[in-house]
Amino acid sequence: MSATDTQAGANSLRSGPDGRGRFGIFGGRFVAETLMPLLLELDGAYKAAQADPEFRRELDYYLKDYVGRPSPLWFARRMTEQLGGAKIYMKREELNHTGSHKLNNVMGQILLARRMGRTRIVAETGAGQHGVATATVCALFGMKCAIYMGATDVERQKPNVFRMRLLGAEVVPVTAGAGTLKDAMNEAMRDWVTNVHDTYFLVGTVAGPHPYPQMVRDFQSIIGVETKEQIMAAEGRLPDTIVAAIGGGSNAMGIFHPFLDDPEVRLIGVEAAGCGLDSGRTAASIERGKPGVLHGNRTYLLQDEDGQITEAHSISAGLDYPGVGPEHSWLSDIGRAEYVGATDEEALDAFQLCTRTEGIIPALESAHAIAYAAKIAPEMGRDKIIVINISGRGDKDIFTVAEHLGVKL
Amino acid sequence: MSRIARRFATLRQQGRGALIPYVEACDPDYDTSLAILRGMPGAGADLIEVGVPFSDPSADGPTIQKAALRGLRGGSSMKRVLEMVAAFRAGDDETPIILMGYTNPIEAYGPERFCVDAKAVGVDGLIVVDMPPEEADLLAGPAAAAGLDIIRLVAPTTPDDRLPVVFNGASGFVYYVSITGVTGTRTASTDELAHALPRLRRATDLPIAIGFGIRTPELAANAVRAADAAVVASALLNTLEGTLDPDGRATARTVPAVLEQLRGLADAVHAVSKTGSK
Ligand SMILES: Cc1ncc(COP(=O)(O)O)c(C=O)c1O
Numbered sequence: 251m252s253a254t255d256t257q258a259g260a261n262s263l264r265s266g267p268d269g270r271g272r273f274g275i276f277g278g279r280f281v282a283e284t285l286m287p288l289l290l291e292l293d294g295a296y297k298a299a300q301a302d303p304e305f306r307r308e309l310d311y312y313l314k315d316y317v318g319r320p321s322p323l324w325f326a327r328r329m330t331e332q333l334g335g336a337k338i339y340m341k342r343e344e345l346n347h348t349g350s351h352k353l354n355n356v357m358g359q360i361l362l363a364r365r366m367g368r369t370r371i372v373a374e375t376g377a378g379q380h381g382v383a384t385a386t387v388c389a390l391f392g393m394k395c396a397i398y399m400g401a402t403d404v405e406r407q408k409p410n411v412f413r414m415r416l417l418g419a420e421v422v423p424v425t426a427g428a429g430t431l432k433d434a435m436n437e438a439m440r441d442w443v444t445n446v447h448d449t450y451f452l453v454g455t456v457a458g459p460h461p462y463p464q465m466v467r468d469f470q471s472i473i474g475v476e477t478k479e480q481i482m483a484a485e486g487r488l489p490d491t492i493v494a495a496i497g498g499g500s501n502a503m504g505i506f507h508p509f510l511d512d513p514e515v516r517l518i519g520v521e522a523a524g525c526g527l528d529s530g531r532t533a534a535s536i537e538r539g540k541p542g543v544l545h546g547n548r549t550y551l552l553q554d555e556d557g558q559i560t561e562a563h564s565i566s567a568g569l570d571y572p573g574v575g576p577e578h579s580w581l582s583d584i585g586r587a588e589y590v591g592a593t594d595e596e597a598l599d600a601f602q603l604c605t606r607t608e609g610i611i612p613a614l615e616s617a618h619a620i621a622y623a624a625k626i627a628p629e630m631g632r633d634k635i636i637v638i639n640i641s642g643r644g645d646k647d648i649f650t651v652a653e654h655l656g657v658k659l
Numbered sequence: 660m661s662r663i664a665r666r667f668a669t670l671r672q673q674g675r676g677a678l679i680p681y682v683e684a685c686d687p688d689y690d691t692s693l694a695i696l697r698g699m700p701g702a703g704a705d706l707i708e709v710g711v712p713f714s715d716p717s718a719d720g721p722t723i724q725k726a727a728l729r730g731l732r733g734g735s736s737m738k739r740v741l742e743m744v745a746a747f748r749a750g751d752d753e754t755p756i757i758l759m760g761y762t763n764p765i766e767a768y769g770p771e772r773f774c775v776d777a778k779a780v781g782v783d784g785l786i787v788v789d790m791p792p793e794e795a796d797l798l799a800g801p802a803a804a805a806g807l808d809i810i811r812l813v814a815p816t817t818p819d820d821r822l823p824v825v826f827n828g829a830s831g832f833v834y835y836v837s838i839t840g841v842t843g844t845r846t847a848s849t850d851e852l853a854h855a856l857p858r859l860r861r862a863t864d865l866p867i868a869i870g871f872g873i874r875t876p877e878l879a880a881n882a883v884r885a886a887d888a889a890v891v892a893s894a895l896l897n898t899l900e901g902t903l904d905p906d907g908r909a910t911a912r913t914v915p916a917v918l919e920q921l922r923g924l925a926d927a928v929h930a931v932s933k934t935g936s937k
């Protein structure tokens with residue numbers, strides 16, 4: 251990341267959060283007092299790391315030689331031709347080591363945890379991609395690792411569970427609630443509060459209490475920074491539209507953030523509409539939720555009249571979360587980014603479209619972004635440019651997809 | 660003087676410590692939890708914490724998590740919790756009631772309306788687990804206007820230089836979370852308490868309650884030797900859970916079993932003489 255990309259002026263949309271960790275009314279630090287001193291320490295440690303060129307050098311080294319950055323920006327010629335509209339580019343985050351964008355953030359945070367002298371890592375995971383990324387760096391640096399994963403997700407993401415165990419992590423299935431990401435997050439927070447003396451909580455998305463939303467966004471912003479350079483090199487101009495899937499919102503925030511001050515670039519976050527936005531079985535927190543407080547921050551949440559959090563639904567384990575990062579809630583309220591939905595069915599179709607036209611098997615999460623891009627591309631002129639963030643590869647999803655296609659593996 | 664301040668002043672005069680039991684609203688149903696609540700003062704409760712069930716109690720251990728779920732299944736809502744307090748107040752105007760819960764149900768109800776309504780039904784204080792001083796402005800104004808005490812949590816991880824931040828705006832009493840962890844798990848040792856209390860006393864004149872991990876009469880007595888009050892939650896909820904039928908419904912044993920255990924805890928707490936101590 252170059253210095254100019256991290257410096258945002260007073261009128262910039264990139265200057266948030268404020269000192270309290272707020273993006274407008276969203277964000278904050280709604281945690282038990284036991285954790286507050288740790289968050290303040292983390293905030294201080296992160297600021298110190300940001301100011302230390304050695305930290306940047308170390309991170310750049312690992313991003314290049316271990317993660318495999320930069321990731322390519324691929325012109326999807328056959329998909330573009332088939333859809334017959336805007337030129338489609340794909341930011342290939344699925345080519346990162348461990349197969350998703352998650353490692354960008356995990357690498358940043360593990361280096362920070364090491365600077366802070368922590369020896370044990372806990373993390374929550376939904377699809378298992380964040381868990382795999384975390385288990386991977388724990389193996390790399392020889393640290394203890396406990397991954398909390400909803401029991402439902404353990405079942406539907408078996409390959410990733412095995413991968414984490416191979417890497418030496420303890421995978422703890424969480425049976426509370428519906429056994430998905432929200433419950434795993436609760437349990438990871440409980441572990442952290444119990445083991446504060448040696449444990450670092452490695453949050454996998456742009457949610458949680460401040461400074462996590464900011465920190466994870468900063469580490470993921472490499473996606474957008476590279477995209478900007480690559481599209482300038484390829485097309486000599488910025489894209490018209492950027493589309494990314496929204497679970498907690500980290501891959502989207504990462505690609506959006508460097509473009510926030512370029513109003514000509516339309517930013518579209520695609521939430522999981524599940525069985526349909528109005529089906530009651532959705533994970534579309536911004537489109538169907540209300541502001542509230544969960545997991546340490548104020549944001550849009552799926553909840554009932556009484557403020558009880560409701561279960562999310564999505565075919566994609568990584569999007570199956572009733573909340574969303576607070577910065578997205580703010581970007582939605584101020585109108586800088588748009589948030590739309592793609593259903594389970596649409597994602598499955600897009601999964602196959604991408605596989606057949608580009609030879610890229612995308613994660614079901616990313617397939618939501620592809621689905622929406624495929625919807626709008628034909629309506630856009632051939633001189634227009636869309637960038638889709640391919641946040642991960644779909645190997646982990648082949649069992650789920652096979653089941654939906656009625657194929658026995 | 661608030662009910663909470665009055666109660667602690669009386670206890671101090673009598674040279675006694677306080678027992679603060681916890682009951683989860685609508686666990687496993689409204690009538691049972693109200694019967695427990697009504698029976699608590701007679702069984703020796705000096706103040707009472709009423710838990711407001713929340714779907715995602717991330718600072719609580721398995722026992723309170725299950726109680727919260729039972730409460731939600733038992734029909735709990737903020738409105739129902741307030742009705743329960745009103746029903747209790749009709750027969751008891753003296754025992755302080757503290758609502759304990761998480762931010763979101765309060766935010767959903769509307770913080771101002773919540774404080775007004777809570778005060779009106781006879782709530783005395785609020786403990787909001789996930790609202791540290793940094794986020795307290797959401798409730799500070801409305802609670803002060805309504806005359807509700809805001810009870811602050813303080814933890815072993817809270818450094819000395821942060822204590823003034825935590826106690827700024829605190830009233831009623833202070834709740835010392837005696838372990839790093841979730842509710843109903845580990846218990847603080849006598850040594851840990853002996854180290855922690857003087858540190859807190861130097862920073863506040865408010866009474867100090869100790870909670871988390873107090874499960875026996877002995878531990879409760881230990882806690883009031885060091886502090887002014889002992890909070891017992893998970894131990895009572897475990898007992899309640901043990902009396903439920905296979906479908907999770909209350910039985911004839913439920914209310915008496917909880918109150919009997921409470922009596923044992925209260926007797927131990929009240930046997931500790933605090934005369935001469937602060
Ligand atoms: C490949 C992939 N994309 C997207 C997501 C959603 O997370 P986020 O919205 O934080 O990018 C996940 C989460 O597991 C994922 O694995």
